[in-house]
Amino acid sequence: MDNNDLNNVKWFRSAAPYINAHRGKTVVLMFGGEAVSHPNFSNIIHDISLLRSLGVKLVVVHGARPQIEERMAQRGISQHIARDVRVTDAETLVAVKDATGSLRLHIEALLSNGLVNSPMHGAQNRVSTGNFVVAMPMGVKEGVDYKYTGSVRRVDSVGINMQLDYGSIVLLSPIGYSPTGEVFNLALEDVAAQTAIALKADKLISLIDKDGLLDQSGELIRSCSVRRVKSLLADNDCHIRQLLLKAIIKSGENGVERCHSVSYQTDGALLQELFTRDGSGTLIAQDHKEQIRTASIDDVGGILELIAPMEEEGILVKRSRELLEMEINQFIVIEKEDAIIACAALYPYHEAKCGELACVVTHPEYRGGNRALRLLNEVEAQAKNMQLQQLFVLTTVSAHWFQEQGFIHQPTSALPKDKQQMYNIQRNSKVFMKDI
Incomplete structure (x- = not known):
């Protein structure tokens, strides 16, 4: 087996936990008409088919803005945009129907491709x-007066779920229908967000022309909270359409646990986002x-109270108030209603390019809510910012959780030299390490 084949095997093995995690989950995938026109769109179609074959329940929502503008130009119809929303009169509505109908048929055809020489051979997707x-x-x-421009009133979640349970990919256009029989031009972002909320979707994924959401300096934001997206929305120079940011905020505030923004221009970006660390x-x-944040000197008392039972049981090494005050900047905490309910610490060893994860404690009344995992993710993010490449932990009772x-598991000789000299043989703690 050559190196390329071996790397493929390693990647496939590392993707297995993510494949298992996404199986049976409902995902709403949204992209604009710009994505459909991009040369990489055929690869996106292949990836959508792959996701479906892996057991992901998919609702695909497409936009048609450039295609509508093209039809309007062909018909000599002038555009009227107000507050970033198209005013749809009767003439414009004809162009909207033409563009969205043609685009929907085009996407259906691509999803139906099952030629022997294509990556979708044997897929037999139902759309x-x-x-x-x-x-x-x-x-x-x-x-x-926005005329035939509308907004989502209701999404037929029962009907969509029925099709998803049949194994179909549900394809939605930016078009809505009223009980009076009228057709309305809708915003892609409104349809996607309202659909994700109605379905109680596990994820809303937006394919955009950037690598993802960008900060004020144009740097990619790898991960953030909905609260951070709100701050981007307030920033007029955030590089992202406000309608998209509003859709993410609305989804996150109404039960959608995870939203993703990835590039439609980069081959494999969707798979890399979902199936790699x-x-x-x-x-x-x-x-x-609950708020997760860096600890301050005012948190010393709360941390001491939190870790005291673990110290008494011998699970943690005892820390004096004085030592904790000196090391307080190494700690992060989860706070709820002014009480510290969980904590963890990161001690960097810069020369060895690794850091020690220590003092991971959750209050007994708040265990079972993935708070320790949230702390670990925050510590990993901080370690990466410090250019560290590994985390290690010494534990006597939590080996299985860290393995998960x-x-x-590593020998003590794998520890940084400074830490080896401080290793307590009597405690006989097990050493575990993780690449980050």
């Missing part, structure tokens, strides 16, 4: 479309009512 989105007119706002774009996690999080 379901229909009047799943009930719309209402936007009406008149600030003196502007580091991903390719931006992961936006739902805000927790990807830590591997």
